[in-house]
Amino acid sequence: MTANRAIQGPQLICIIGAESTGKTTLARALAAHFDCPWVPEYLREFCDTHARTPTAGEQSLILETQHLAELAAQHNASQLNLPFVFCDTAPLLTAIYSDFIFGDPSLYGRARALHSRYALTLLLATDLAWVADGLQRDGEQVRAPITQMIRCELDTLAAPFASIQGCGVGRLTSAIDTMNSIDLRRTRALKTS
Secondary structure, three states, X not given: OOOOOOOOOOEEEEEEOOOOOOHHHHHHHHHHHHOOOEEOOHHHHHHHHHOOOOOHHHHHHHHHHHHHHHHHHHHHHHHOOOOEEEXXXXXXXXXXXXXXXXXXXXXXXXXXXXXXXXXXXXXXXOOOOOOOOHHHOOOHHHHHHHHHHHXXXXXXXXXXXXXXXXXXXXXXXXXXXXXXXXXXXXXXXXOOO
């Protein structure tokens, strides 16, 4: 694959960040702004359905189910000739948390390969107040190390990404401005931070 190859079909836009950084809120808002679909985080559905967090042995299921939901949304968006699909988190975050929480780095290979599908990754800063959210929160103290792990992975992958900061409308405006300022068909050659 060449760096300047045009990507066909709806572009997957990854919204990633540590817990309580506004991923879901931003994914929904971007989807509404661009009138495109968004893919909810499967981990939330899993926790709600099972009334618990996944075990170490279930991390691969979380990763693959997230991936399948993204593929389905991208296919549906293609049928409707829509330009984007906004993904509330990514398999890469599952791999990072699996490593951080369980000391299991085995999901990185698959997650890294899947991350190459995103036209752009929006890395959310930890400038929002931490908020408890049921079973899915490990605590404010994990946000800095998780953010560092995400940034390290994106740097290693040479994935095109932009850091998004700000609160409320400012955060949304920052994300929209970032998307409007780049040619998403050529982001394989772009990296912003």
